[in-house]
Amino acid sequence: MAIMKDSGGGNDIQWCFSQVKGAVDDDVAEADIISTVEFNHSGELLATGDKGGRVVIFQQEQENKIQSHSRGEYNVYSTFQSHEPEFDYLKSLEIEEKINKIRWLPQKNAAQFLLSTNDKTIKLWKISERDKRPEGYNLKEEDGRYRDPTTVTTLRVPVFRPMDLMVEASPRRIFANAHTYHINSISINSDYETYLSADDLRINLWHLEITDRSFNIVDIKPANMEELTEVITAAEFHPNSCNTFVYSSSKGTIRLCDMRASALCDRHSKLFEEPEDPSNRSFFSEIISSISDVKFSHSGRYMMTRDYLSVKIWDLNMENRPVETYQVHEYLRSKLCSLYENDCIFDKFECCWNGSDSVVMTGSYNNFFRMFDRNTKRDITLEASRENNKPRTVLKPRKVCASGKRKKDEISVDSLDFNKKILHTAWHPKENIIAVATTNNLYIFQDKGN
């Protein structure tokens, strides 16, 4: 049998550097820390949110048939300040402007809509293009000043003339004051009319048109806070069933709820939990089992969860264990003490599916990110680094040496930079194009074969 060169995380994808956005210098301003990355439904637009409350949207260039290299590049399309720092005077608390999540609405007309949220407030933004303007008013000069009506001797009909493209973002709805705790997730329903927002203890259902009311659908706050044992860490609507959603917890469980069953979905329809061998239990067990992200597959048949050390794929038809488990960085198990001391053990990594649900991706430390091919069972570790930034050069796979003799080109666990974390990644819904966020830079990689 020929020995296959490790050619990529799946289906012989060869990942190449395409673009990198952001400052080069190592001194990272807090506001520039990227906090969310999301492609829209067509993949034409790519949105990022940062700790400074800003959203930047990139648009893919139309494919240039003359230059046959790769798919179009992503260039800045629009940028706006989504959230500002606020102050809750009643509780003397500052409300961070950091954008926790962005979710796109499917496109219904010429404009694009997205939901962006910080810890407390969700906003619906409309992004629209203006490429013509009316000219030839009778009562106004071109610069807007009003003409003296006595000088008007003829009438003309104003006409639209082309102008330089202007992209405008305007807030259309503000959904506020519904969350006592910090919002960690928003998810748009497949009915395209409603969406959910989840904080540590509650999940609310909103109608996109109605801002002064929301419906509480999950409430896990105990009467006595001392009895609190777990919090909600993520929530998502099923991609096809508008009555179904899931939420994950800090104890490693996922609950699937059906809104048809009752108004308050405190009782789950399904509980997904992998049984744990009690003899393996340690101080760290609960912390590392906390689920930091949950994502349905595009098909809706599976869901993926990310805990500190692994990615698990669950079949919605089987509650008692995941069908697949992939180790992201198992070598960290023997470093848990120091990872607890430097708080890294609490890092919340996200995960994502490719368009065909055959490959999953998640981030790690040292600006490494990992991909797992569900069919071939091959996995790959790649690095987001400016050192590899020659377009069309295939990225070299990385390998971490857990212990023992380090081979050439391997990196030892102790040399990993735990400040360089890749928490947010996104996969184009149709193409092999991925967006990977390091602390303050956004990398775009493409399949060489594109």
Added chain:
Amino acid sequence: EDTQEKEGILPERAEEAKLRAKYPSLGQKPGGSDFLMKTLQQGQKYFDSGDYSMAKAKMKNKQLPSTGPDKNLVTGDHIPTPQGLPQRKSSLITSKLVG
């Protein structure tokens, strides 16, 4: 019993032993419960004129009301003063991703 053996085999247990050696006051609670309370606590407490006046008045002889069930919450070890507050930031600068 093979628990001792397990400590050698299970890297997690070895790490736990390391942690407990460093922080003997860690207690018997599983890791995560203190973090839960910290997670829910809604951000930094800022300047509160009521707290400030109380502290300034130095209520030495009066017993302050007991802290009750909230005593596990991290509230900081001093009352903020206007001079000590970090400046409120505003990010009207364009993101460097645009540059």
